[in-house]
Amino acid sequence: MKKQEITLAVSGLNNTDNPGPGVPFIRGLKESEEFDVRVIGLVYENLEPGIYMEDLCSRIFQVPYPSSGSDDLIERIEDIHRQENIDVLVPNFDAELYSFMKNEERLLKQGIHTFLPTFQQFQEREKHRLPEFGKKYGIKVPASLNLGSLGQITELEDKFDYPVMVKGQFYDAYLATNKEQVKQAFMNISAKWGFPVIAQEFVSGTEVNVVALGDGQGNTVAAVPMRKQYTTDKGKAWGGITLADEKMMHLTRSLIKQTHWRGGMELELIKTQTGEYYLIEINPRIPAWVYLAVGAGQNIPEALVKLALGMEVKPMHTYKIGKMFVRYSYDMIVDLEKFAAISMNKEI
Amino acid sequence: MTMEKSTYEKPVINKITAGVPSKFGLPVKPKYIAAIDGIAVSALIEKYGSPLFVFSEKTIKTTYADARRAFETRYPKVQFAWSYKTNYLDAICSVFHDEGAWAEVVSGFEFEKALALGVNGSQILFNGPEKSVEDLTLAINHNACIHIDHFDELYLLIELTRKLDKTARVAIRVNMDTGIYPMWDRFGFNYENGEAWNAINRIMLAEKLDLTGLHTHIGTYIMATTAYAVAAAKLANLYMAIHRKFNYWLKYLDLGGGFASKNTLKGSYMPGSETCPSFDEYAEAISNALISSEIPHENLPALFLETGRALIDDAGYLLTTVLANKRLSTGRRSMVIDAGVNLLFTSFWYNLGVYTSNPGSDQVEETTIYGPLCMNIDVVRDAINFPHVKTGDQLVIERVGAYNVTQWMQFITYRPNVVLITSNGNAHVIRRKENLETIKKQESKIEK
Amino acid sequence: MKIIKEIKISDNGFVFNSNTGDSFSLNSTGLELIQLISQEKEIEEIKEVFTTRFDLDELTFEKDFYEFCSLLKLHGIIARESTSEFN
Numbered sequence: 001m002k003k004q005e006i007t008l009a010v011s012g013l014n015n016t017d018n019p020g021p022g023v024p025f026i027r028g029l030k031e032s033e034e035f036d037v038r039v040i041g042l043v044y045e046n047l048e049p050g051i052y053m054e055d056l057c058s059r060i061f062q063v064p065y066p067s068s069g070s071d072d073l074i075e076r077i078e079d080i081h082r083q084e085n086i087d088v089l090v091p092n093f094d095a096e097l098y099s100f101m102k103n104e105e106r107l108l109k110q111g112i113h114t115f116l117p118t119f120q121q122f123q124e125r126e127k128h129r130l131p132e133f134g135k136k137y138g139i140k141v142p143a144s145l146n147l148g149s150l151g152q153i154t155e156l157e158d159k160f161d162y163p164v165m166v167k168g169q170f171y172d173a174y175l176a177t178n179k180e181q182v183k184q185a186f187m188n189i190s191a192k193w194g195f196p197v198i199a200q201e202f203v204s205g206t207e208v209n210v211v212a213l214g215d216g217q218g219n220t221v222a223a224v225p226m227r228k229q230y231t232t233d234k235g236k237a238w239g240g241i242t243l244a245d246e247k248m249m250h251l252t253r254s255l256i257k258q259t260h261w262r263g264g265m266e267l268e269l270i271k272t273q274t275g276e277y278y279l280i281e282i283n284p285r286i287p288a289w290v291y292l293a294v295g296a297g298q299n300i301p302e303a304l305v306k307l308a309l310g311m312e313v314k315p316m317h318t319y320k321i322g323k324m325f326v327r328y329s330y331d332m333i334v335d336l337e338k339f340a341a342i343s344m345n346k347e348i
Numbered sequence: 349m350t351m352e353k354s355t356y357e358k359p360v361i362n363k364i365t366a367g368v369p370s371k372f373g374l375p376v377k378p379k380y381i382a383a384i385d386g387i388a389v390s391a392l393i394e395k396y397g398s399p400l401f402v403f404s405e406k407t408i409k410t411t412y413a414d415a416r417r418a419f420e421t422r423y424p425k426v427q428f429a430w431s432y433k434t435n436y437l438d439a440i441c442s443v444f445h446d447e448g449a450w451a452e453v454v455s456g457f458e459f460e461k462a463l464a465l466g467v468n469g470s471q472i473l474f475n476g477p478e479k480s481v482e483d484l485t486l487a488i489n490h491n492a493c494i495h496i497d498h499f500d501e502l503y504l505l506i507e508l509t510r511k512l513d514k515t516a517r518v519a520i521r522v523n524m525d526t527g528i529y530p531m532w533d534r535f536g537f538n539y540e541n542g543e544a545w546n547a548i549n550r551i552m553l554a555e556k557l558d559l560t561g562l563h564t565h566i567g568t569y570i571m572a573t574t575a576y577a578v579a580a581a582k583l584a585n586l587y588m589a590i591h592r593k594f595n596y597w598l599k600y601l602d603l604g605g606g607f608a609s610k611n612t613l614k615g616s617y618m619p620g621s622e623t624c625p626s627f628d629e630y631a632e633a634i635s636n637a638l639i640s641s642e643i644p645h646e647n648l649p650a651l652f653l654e655t656g657r658a659l660i661d662d663a664g665y666l667l668t669t670v671l672a673n674k675r676l677s678t679g680r681r682s683m684v685i686d687a688g689v690n691l692l693f694t695s696f697w698y699n700l701g702v703y704t705s706n707p708g709s710d711q712v713e714e715t716t717i718y719g720p721l722c723m724n725i726d727v728v729r730d731a732i733n734f735p736h737v738k739t740g741d742q743l744v745i746e747r748v749g750a751y752n753v754t755q756w757m758q759f760i761t762y763r764p765n766v767v768l769i770t771s772n773g774n775a776h777v778i779r780r781k782e783n784l785e786t787i788k789k790q791e792s793k794i795e796k
Numbered sequence: 797m798k799i800i801k802e803i804k805i806s807d808n809g810f811v812f813n814s815n816t817g818d819s820f821s822l823n824s825t826g827l828e829l830i831q832l833i834s835q836e837k838e839i840e841e842i843k844e845v846f847t848t849r850f851d852l853d854e855l856t857f858e859k860d861f862y863e864f865c866s867l868l869k870l871h872g873i874i875a876r877e878s879t880s881e882f883n
Binding site: 353354355356357358359360361362363364673675678679711738 | 811818819820821822823824825826828829830846848849850851852856860861863864866867868870871873
């Protein structure tokens with residue numbers, strides 16, 4: 001069978017020790033039996049490793065950060081589209097999602113397909129709304145309290161025992177074992193990420209994750225559960241193993257069915273000693289360890305591209321259990337010319 | 349034969365910072381603002397000096413019309429009250445009053461200003477924690493709506509109305525948990541702990557207090573429209589509880605202000621112009637909450653709104669002139685302009701938009717913009733990708749209509765002219781530049 | 797004023813300092829100026845070139861020239877003199 005030729009634009013080529021999912025996403029698609037992909041790499045910075053990897057991208061373009069305004073970002077994409085004719089665009093940074101969700105129709109009109117969550121799906125999973133989310137969809141979540149001032153510490157102490165997790169709306173999390181540490185964490189986080197600061201009951205157990213893909217109609221197209229075997233000091237997985245866990249699969253399918261989740265997602269869960277699951281966070285995109293799912297038999301990147309193109313995708317039910325991934329670092333030798341080209345011309 | 353000369357661009361060398369993603373990316377072509385409502389920036393500065401505040405009547409009117417349309421198409425009875433503290437220049441208040449807005453004041457001074465502008469006392473909402481005996485007497489005599497902030501004020505009103513033998517029209521300010529942090533529980537009576545209900549009961553017992561409405565103001569720069577839905581629903585609960593207990597319908601529910609403007613708050617990732625909810629979104633949340641509450645349709649109260657910032661921020665510009673370009677000891681580019689934090693109080697919490705007034709250079713460089721004050725805190729923008737400009741070039745700072753001309757300081761120099769460009773395109777000075785006499789006439793020396 | 801020998805200037809405005817590993821970008825006038833400086837031309841000569849080619853007055857040239865040179869010095873592209881000498 002002749003493979004269908006497509007042009008794919010992907011961001012998140014920052015395969016560092018805190019990696020974006022761009023490179024594993026592309027790797028998944030390059031193994032597709034159905035597509036012959038031509039990859040356009042979208043980068044924000046001149047040292048994203050994906051720029052320098054051989055045979056990864058046909059073209060590389062630097063794009064402006066979403067913080068400079070969605071219009072500037074979208075206009076740059078349109079400009080690239082005029083040269084390269086993009087069929088499918090897969091944004092891989094949380095910070096980009098807002099701009100691309102907002103401009104989904106505008107891009108589609110020009111033939112650029114995306115497959116993203118809706119605004120409602122995106123917003124209701126936000127960290128400070130987790131308790132309502134849990135209640136609405138019947139999933140256990142750790143008890144939490146949104147803090148607006150240090151005056152609420154008494155309330156916090158009435159509600160939970162130490163230790164507590166203190167988290168920012170977007171990033172950052174500290175484990176606090178006493179009042180002083182809560183204060184410290186509150187100051188650090190509120191200065192960086194604003195209000196509310198979220199105090200979460202500490203649930204002890206094993207951290208487990210699911211990478212999944214929803215078709216927007218309530219069907220789970222793909223889902224693979226994994227346990228991190230080793231994490232870096234940034235909390236990123238350095239090794240992981242696929243699990244046979246019907247409870248996790250059930251939880252994922254039920255969540256996607258109820259929310260009609262559209263696109264990729266990562267569920268972060270804690271499994272307690274007694275076998276209960278608590279939902280800690282939902283990332284509204286594919287995680288960097290997505291290639292484990294490909295290796296275990298579910299090519300999630302390929303399925304996502306098919307959904308974006310409006311093609312039919314049959315739900316995948318099986319995957320190999322006990323497949324592992326082990327991340328490694330590798331020093332590429334590159335010439336200054338490539339660095340100079342991306343720095344000066346903003347494209348290669 | 350003379351050769352055609354090429355356009356000159358200042359020679360620049362920038363260090364390439366190697367990096368993985370951080371906040372600043374590919375620079376984009378800078379926008380510029382050459383004219384305001386058809387009048388060239390250069391013409392305005394030539395005639396009225398620099399710095400110069402410029403307001404656009406056209407923008408005020410279209411913004412106000414947009415807000416009215418959003419609410420009036422969704423809710424049967426809507427009344428806006430102009431929030432004086434955001435901008436109490438007579439000419440600005442008059443535009444709002446001419447469009448039908450009442451006045452919302454928070455001090456005796458603002459009350460007097462509204463009266464002097466010809467606002468009928470019964471159309472003044474008197475908010476705030478600071479109301480003296482004199483202020484309250486003035487408000488009672490003018491039949492204003494007094495929004496009570498605390499029990500001491502409530503008892504003072506009971507005492508005063510007895511003494512004056514006059515009835516006061518009152519409402520209470522209610523604070524509540526709407527999911528907004530921090531919660532503004534320093535103003536008004538709390539909903540959740542029953543304090544608001546106690547205050548209502550005490551007012552209903554007082555012979556000379558006429559409870560006409562309920563007021564809340566949940567915070568400032570609120571981006572979450574759902575918080576307004578929660579607030580509206582809680583006020584609706586109180587409204588129905590009052591009816592059930594006293595068989596009495598209040599006249600209005602006042603949802604206050606706090607709608608966000610399109611300015612970008614420091615520390616927020618996306619530009620405010622993109623994330624700021626529209627009037628339609630606020631109106632949808634509030635109207636839905638009231639209409640779907642248990643209030644019978646024929647008894648729906650009037651909806652009062654006191655939005656200030658969202659109505660005026662966009663209509664105000666500050667025109668300023670480049671005084672100097674400087675390199676800091678680290679090589680970082682900086683620039684001194686003739687308007688500083690003395691005129692731009694909002695620069696403490698916004699990343700204000702600063703633009704050139706001509707297309708100029710595409711070459712941008714990260715820059716710190718300093719004001720002219722001889723003070724280290726005088727920073728208008730600490731990091732902005734800005735095109736290269738020359739001394740004397742004129743810049744425009746946008747979205748400065750709210751709070752700046754009320755919170756500005758007379759520090760080491762005179763406050764500048766303020767101009768309003770009317771809907772027909774003519775500029776008028778609406779507040780004259782101060783001079784030595786302005787300052788001196790308030791002072792007196794000790795004669796020896 | 798002499799550009800140190802470890803500096804490589806490309807025609808597209810990319811500058812690389814092989815001594816420190818730093819790289820820089822120039823705009824078109826910056827490139828032209830650095831090329832003139834690397835030919836060890838004196839300021840008067842460069843001023844002549846620039847004011848003839850561009851719509852530019854002498855004082856603006858002088859101001860921009862010295863600012864550019866101080867950046868070259870700061871970035872270690874031209875040799876720094878000892879800062880404690882005021883001769």
